[in-house]
Amino acid sequence: MSFSKSKSKYDLRYNGVSQLERSLCTVDGNFQNEISIVDSKGKPNEEYFKWQFIFALIDSNLVSRDFIGTEIYFPKGNIGSTPIKIDAVVFSQTDWLDYYKKYREKKDQDALNWLRKSAIFMIEFKRDGDTKKIEQIFNSQIKATIKESDCSKVLGAYYDMGRLYLFKKIGNDIYRLDNSKNFPTSQRILEQYQLEITDPYYLIPNHDQLLKVNSTLEDVDPSNKFIEDLDVIFTMNDEGIKNSLANILKSLDSVSLFNEEGYHVLIQMLAIKIYDEKQAELHGSNIEFYIHTKEHEFQSLKEESIQEFIDRTNSIFLNAKKYYKNILGENKINWKNIRHVKVASDIAYHFQRYSFMKSRKSDLYQLVFYNFATKFKKEENAQFLTPIPIINFLVAIVNPGRRETICDPCCGIGDFLSVSYVNSEGKLDDRNLYGFDNDYNMTVLAQLNMLLNGDGNACIKYMPNKGSITHKLNTENEIVELIKDKHYSGNWDSWPDETEINKYDVVLTNPPFGKGRSLDLSKPSDVAAAKYYETYDLYIAENPKAGLDLGVVFLENAVRTLKENGRFGIVLSNSIASNKSFQFARKWLMENTRVVAIVDLPQNIFAETGVNTTIIIGYKPKVAKLEKLIKEDYKVFCREIHNVGYIKKTSKRNVYFETEYALNEETFETITNEEGESITNEDFTKTINEFKEWCLFQETPLKKMFLDK
Known part of the structure; x- marks a missing residue:
């Protein structure tokens, strides 16, 4: 059982109850009976929240009760000094109680020394609820409590009415447990420790992990380490x-x-x-x-x-x-x-200190790929990488099924494929994932990405020159080039031999698009590539301009490589979805697909561009079915995303995305979920839920493909 579920279990059992019949562990070395857990007004007091935390710690099997003591008294200075009371301590061994009684009853200095060296988790509780006091409490109470342990590394927790803050002491220095919340160069304590941001309950370590934290692994011979000894990266900006x-x-x-x-x-x-x-x-x-x-x-x-x-x-x-x-x-x-x-x-x-495998669902691989991919990519290919929140959103909306084939025709580092695999919890078959790119370096990174997140059997192919614009994968998984004259205007299914090009159930992609990312129609090689697309014919009939936006080309590419009733999700320049000059592209799209959703994204959310973008989602029904839907004036789900949950930043030559948290408009404190985690300021979750509700009232094929797993 998780900590959060155990916490709810405690609330169900004790909410409205005035007393805890017996302490869940010792209090100053002894068990106590009839502990009041409400104040004079009948509301939960500090004791209620203290025992809520202890109950959840024990019930979730993170720490056994025999390792825990509450109201532990340590002297401030020498053994005869006025003691400081620590709300709760987790010790390394169960016989801590024998040493504690020796110290309390006999003032035994050796017993006290043993206790300080065995205190591996120091905990303070409050029922304050005023986050404005957190800086004061940190300075006056939390720091002092954590420093009472003589362990070289010790963890600390501050728990205030369900809001959790986790710390670690290394030597004499105190940090947040989550390294992304540490900003040591900041002048203000609030900013230095990001004290307005809570920690999720799932970061609370179990007893074995607490012992490991204090085992000084840095001093261990690296040849003696196991994968469990390696560090996990919590967030991208660690x-x-x-x-x-x-x-x-x-x-x-x-x-x-x-x-x-x-x-x-x-x-x-x-x-x-x-x-x-x-x-x-x-x-x-x-x-x-x-x-x-x-x-x-x-x-x-x-x-x-x-x-x-x-x-x-x-x-x-x-x-x-x-x-x-x-x-x-x-x-x-x-x-x-x-x-x-x-x-x-x-x-x-x-x-060597980090585990790539244990960090596969965190941000380590994305941070590595973002920075190494952008440093070594070929600039002339005009690539930019898609942030994971946008990929998660698009994958959640399009809903790839476990037996479906999924393709990204300009895959970059392969994140649409890897996220589809990870979000399926391994139910997708790697062999049904296809990614193509015209930058060999990107395909190698994509293979590495799939190796990290899958089993490495995804079909990742380097396609030369114009990439998947002029090259396709046949049913034998061989690359074939479209034939001049024969395959013009989208007529790709007619081959002089038995060649059949692969068609896919799902296409997910974020192609190059916008200004400077066009087929230059003054160049013969670009014109030759453009002629394979029907949208080129429509474009030159209406537009005298010399450049065909690659976004339009990849839009048609996505639709033509879909199976019947296949669906797609594509990130494009907002101008393609709205400007008059791209009316030809929208008309073609409406005549060839059932447009399902249009979602506008804000500016400056990609690592390398500030262009406004739009996500277009649709599927390709049979011609007769599409004609019927058009006559029925089918509905399109339209939304505008304002908040994406992150802010783009650069530090030490690295591009990264800093999390932006949702704030309570009255208290200005971060809003937490049932896991105690400060939630991000994003509109994706709400939009996904609204989309799923909307799908329930649409035609059966749409409802089935976007809602069924």
Whole structure:
């Protein structure tokens, strides 16, 4: 049972009850009876919330009661000083109570020393509800409580009427447990610790994790670590991973490998790490992707220590190559090239503490891919990557089914495919996922993405030149090029041989579009590509301009590669959906699809562009069915998104998205959900729910494909 469900269970049992018949654990070393949990007005008092937290901690099996003590008294100074009362402490061992009684009854200094070194989780409770006092409480109470433990690393919690704040003490310094909430250079305490933002209950560690936090893993020989010992990144803007990324980019630059050569070294090292983690998780074996400090500090390839690192890493490579042929088929790391080894050793050094596998559903992979993809992509392809909240939204709306084929014809790093797989909880078959791109580097990253989030069997293909505009995948999974004259105006199904091009159940994509991202109709090669599209014929009949927006081309591309009753979701420039000059494209779309939804997005939400964008969603019914729907004047779901839950920022050469939280308009405190988590200021969730309600009243095929799993 989760902490939040246990918390609700406590409320159901004790709300309206005036007394707790018996304490759930000891109070100052002894169990107590008939504890009042309401104030003089009959409302829950601080004791109510204290025992609510303790009950949920025990009932959810995070910590057994025998490790927990409440109202623990420690002296402020020497053993005879006035004691400070700590609301609750979790100890490392169950015999803490024997030591506590020795200290309380006999003033035993050794017992007190043992207790301080065994206190691994310090907890303070309040029934204040006034978040404006949090800074004062942090300075006067929380810091003092956490510092009463002599552990080198200790966790702390502050729990105020369900609002949870988690901290950690490392040495003498105190931080938020979630590294994304730490801003040590800020002057104000409120900003430095982001004290207006709560922590979700699911971040509360269990007892084994608490012991691990205090086990000084940094001092453990890296060759003795297991995957469970590696760090998980909670959010994209974690300071530690940001610094690691910056250092790796700096390393590439320092040896003149900030180019495609260095990019391939990086990608193969990441694939090696993922393989090593998967093997360690599968077999319960030690992590082999690591580097000792002595190895990392090498000056010459003749040194024995660096050769040990090379042999160990190359051994992982040779084993991984059998499974990851697309990425590791050709060895891009030259172990006799000191520049390659320098970069490889730096990558191992800065990434060895993190688990890519355990972070697969967090933001680590997105942060890595955002920054490495944007650093090494080909600028002439005019790509920009889609933020995960938008991908999650589009995937949730379009609703890919477990047996359906899904395609992204300009896949970039493959996030539409990987999110579809992750959101299906592994029910989708990797082999039904297809991604194409005309930047080879992006296809390698997409393969890595699918390796991280799936089983690596997705069909990711590099298509040269104009990519999937002029090239298609046939039913044998071979790339075929459209034929001049024969395939003009969208006539793609007519081939001189037995070739059949693949059609898909779902197409999800965010293609290049807008100003500067057009087919230049003054260039013969661009005209040749444009002629394969019916929208080109419509465009030149009405528009004298020399550029056909790629968004229009990919819109037709998406529709033509759908199976009958297949559906699509595409991100396009808002001008395509609204400007008069694109009326030809909208007319073509209405004549060939049943438009289901149009959702406008705000400006400046992508990493590399500030253009206004619109999401268009639809499906491709039979011709007769579409004609009938048009006569019936079918309805379209239209919404405008104002809040996306993040703000685009740049730090240390890294593009990242800072979470924006929803605030209570009266108190200006962050709004929390049932998990105690500060919720983001986004309109996607509400829009998804409204869309699903809307679908219930539409035609049966639409209702089935967008609501059924």
